Amino acid sequence: MSNKEIDWSNLGFGYIQTDYRYVSRYKDGKWDEGAVITDPDIVLSECACVFQYAQTCFEGLKAYRTQDGRIVCFRPDLNAERMADTAKRLVMPPFPEDRFVDAVKKVVKANADFVPPFGTGATLYLRPFMMGTNPVIGVKPADDFEFRIFATPVGPYFKGGAKPITIKVSDYDRAAPHGTGNIKAGLNYAMSLYPITVAHEEGFAENMYLDAATRTKVEETGGANFIFITKDGTLVTPKSDSILPSITRRSICYVAEHILGMKVEHREVEFSEVKDFAECGLCGTAAVISPVGRIVDHGKEISFPAGMDEMGPVTKKLYDTLTGIQQCRLDAPEGWIVEID
Ligand code: PLP
Numbered sequence: 118m119s120n121k122e123i124d125w126s127n128l129g130f131g132y133i134q135t136d137y138r139y140v141s142r143y144k145d146g147k148w149d150e151g152a153v154i155t156d157p158d159i160v161l162s163e164c165a166c167v168f169q170y171a172q173t174c175f176e177g178l179k180a181y182r183t184q185d186g187r188i189v190c191f192r193p194d195l196n197a198e199r200m201a202d203t204a205k206r207l208v209m210p211p212f213p214e215d216r217f218v219d220a221v222k223k224v225v226k227a228n229a230d231f232v233p234p235f236g237t238g239a240t241l242y243l244r245p246f247m248m249g250t251n252p253v254i255g256v257k258p259a260d261d262f263e264f265r266i267f268a269t270p271v272g273p274y275f276k277g278g279a280k281p282i283t284i285k286v287s288d289y290d291r292a293a294p295h296g297t298g299n300i301k302a303g304l305n306y307a308m309s310l311y312p313i314t315v316a317h318e319e320g321f322a323e324n325m326y327l328d329a330a331t332r333t334k335v336e337e338t339g340g341a342n343f344i345f346i347t348k349d350g351t352l353v354t355p356k357s358d359s360i361l362p363s364i365t366r367r368s369i370c371y372v373a374e375h376i377l378g379m380k381v382e383h384r385e386v387e388f389s390e391v392k393d394f395a396e397c398g399l400c401g402t403a404a405v406i407s408p409v410g411r412i413v414d415h416g417k418e419i420s421f422p423a424g425m426d427e428m429g430p431v432t433k434k435l436y437d438t439l440t441g442i443q444q445c446r447l448d449a450p451e452g453w454i455v456e457i458d
Pocket residue numbers: 177337338339340341342361362363364365366400401402403
């Protein structure tokens with residue numbers, strides 16, 4: 118598809134093939150120099166470790182068009198760092214973090230025509246990913262790997278844009294049986310495909326996953342962390358070793374505390390206290406900050422009066438400040454914005 122055919126203001130969260138992607142291959146114990154290429158297809162052995170044992174992981178970040186026409190990325194160094202952590206947990210060689218940021222810049226620059234115009238609500242989503250490529254049949258990690266980044270223009274993650282969503286408390290655990298949730302691994306997400314399908318069939322936008330051991334504490338959703346606002350305006354975010362350390366959530370906590378002067382608590386959140394919060398939202402690269410209006414727990418409903426029809430006032434303040442920083446309408450803390458030249 119040419120960028121001229123794209124209706125930027127009406128994009129959903131889907132894949133649109135763009136012109137360029139980055140690839141680097143790991144063989145004989147080292148990464149090659151890498152290149153920006155045009156071919157979107159990957160040809161691998163049927164026995165590649167990625168197919169047999171799901172040795173794969175990914176990241177997600179965005180490039181934004183500013184009001185004066187520049188292109189910027191938001192904290193790509195943190196994606197590089199988190200992907201290196203994920204890679205180590207999956208016995209994959211981390212892609213060097215400085216080269217990760219450089220590769221992000223190259224892919225965005227090459228696909229500059231696909232960075233949506235300012236004010237359309239759309240952005241260019243970047244998907245760095247890595248996989249074990251050589252044939253492996255006994256259960257063990259691969260020796261050869263491929264690191265890639267592709268780009269696709271996207272609109273809002275949830276249908277209806279900024280309208281509050283309804284989610285359900287899931288009966289399933291989000292993390293893979295032998296895995297942990299705090300890495301962005303293919304298998305974590307494969308295990309969440311069944312529960313998200315059930316949720317969608319029942320008319321819910323997402324699942325609220327509880328902790329696997331006691332099912333009493335709030336973890337996260339399939340693709341975003343939670344933020345809660347108490348009645349006295351404190352930001353509360355769940356703390357757990359088995360949820361993804363969201364870059365958006367960490368940024369929101371910083372913004373709340375240091376820019377908006379709010380009280381911030383990053384702590385375990387009991388499901389039983391959720392009914393007492395004034396506002397609830399989901400945060401992530403794809404979700405940005407999406408308000409949650411209602412949570413359904415096996416027929417029992419918890420609703421957030423402040424955010425039933427539109428974003429609650431505190432969530433809105435956080436949303437405006439975060440997106441203002443990401444689009445360079447507001448000053449960013451040191452190092453958060455990386456310019457694509
Ligand atoms: N939690 C999960 C399971 C995710 O897939 C994502 C998306 O990246 C997030 C949280 C949010 O993380 P981030 O803000 O770094 O995009």
